[in-house]
Amino acid sequence: MAGLTRSANFIMSDLEFSENKKQKYWSQEEALINIQKYCAFQERCHKDVRYKLIEHCIYGDLLEEIISDLISNNFLNEERFARAFTRGKFRMKQWGKNKIKAELKFRDVSPYCINESMKEIEDVDYINTLQLLIVKKDKTVSFKNKYDRLKKLSDFAVSKGYEYELINRVIHELEDE
Numbered sequence: 001m002a003g004l005t006r007s008a009n010f011i012m013s014d015l016e017f018s019e020n021k022k023q024k025y026w027s028q029e030e031a032l033i034n035i036q037k038y039c040a041f042q043e044r045c046h047k048d049v050r051y052k053l054i055e056h057c058i059y060g061d062l063l064e065e066i067i068s069d070l071i072s073n074n075f076l077n078e079e080r081f082a083r084a085f086t087r088g089k090f091r092m093k094q095w096g097k098n099k100i101k102a103e104l105k106f107r108d109v110s111p112y113c114i115n116e117s118m119k120e121i122e123d124v125d126y127i128n129t130l131q132l133l134i135v136k137k138d139k140t141v142s143f144k145n146k147y148d149r150l151k152k153l154s155d156f157a158v159s160k161g162y163e164y165e166l167i168n169r170v171i172h173e174l175e176d177e
Contacts, residue, residue, distance in 0.1 A: 003127075009077045009171075012019075012133060019027055019097065021096065024056065024057065025056060025057045025162075026056040026058060027055070028058075028062060028066075030068065031053060031056060031058050031062075032066055034056075035049060035052065035053060035066060035075075036068065036070065038052060039075040039076055040072055040075060043077075043080060043081040043084040043085070044076065044081060045078065045081050045082075045085075045108070045109055046067065046076065046078060046084060046108065047107050047108045048107070049067060050063065050067065053066060053067075068150045078110060078112045078113050079111070079116055079117070082104055082109050082113040082114060082116065082117035083116070083120050085100070085103075085104065086100050086117040086118065086120045086121065087120050087121075087170050088146075089103070090120070090121050090125075090126075090129070093159045094132075094133055094160060096126075096130070096131050096157070096159060096160050096161030096162035096163065097121065097126070097162075097163070098161040098162065098163065099120055099160060099161020100161060102116070102120075102161070104117065121163075127166070127170065128144055130157060130162050130166065130167065130170050131170055131173075131174065133156075133157060134153055134156075134157060134161060134167075134170055134171060134174060135174065136175075137152075137153055137156050137157075138153060141153075150171060152170065153171055154167050154171065157170075157177055
């Protein structure tokens with residue numbers, strides 16, 4: 001089987017394999033075009049773009065030049081990324097503000113952009129989402145007593161990134177109903 005490469009569930013020739021193999025090194029023109037496509041596909045933070053360029057052996061002044069070009073051509077915008085990220089994680093995964101802020105900090109988003117992105121979450125929607133999460137969890141988990149119930153529900157909501165004071169208020173409001 002000389003000249004053939006075995007991969008997962010199929011066999012391909014060495015030529016086909018090398019053509020399908022991901023290209024590791026990008027020229028300056030390839031880097032700019034590919035990273036523009038990468039940024040156009042979805043909002044990206046600066047850290048993701050920087051890592052993608054480094055992954056393809058783009059370093060130093062060329063890396064900084066490409067990033068500044070992306071910013072000037074509006075392919076890369078940290079505040080727009082933070083706002084989109086916040087909206088998405090809140091609406092799709094029902095994350096709380098604490099978890100969203102932590103993830104944005106991990107992605108090296110500036111404190112100003114993080115604070116601006118938090119304005120995307122309306123207070124009424126935030127409380128309603130927390131109430132729905134707690135009611136749903138309350139129906140699916142068994143409890144030994146009321147203290148166990150309070151602990152399990154609050155631990156769940158804290159793990160989703162909600163503030164402890166708000167969680168206690170919502171749980172006590174639901175108990176009173």
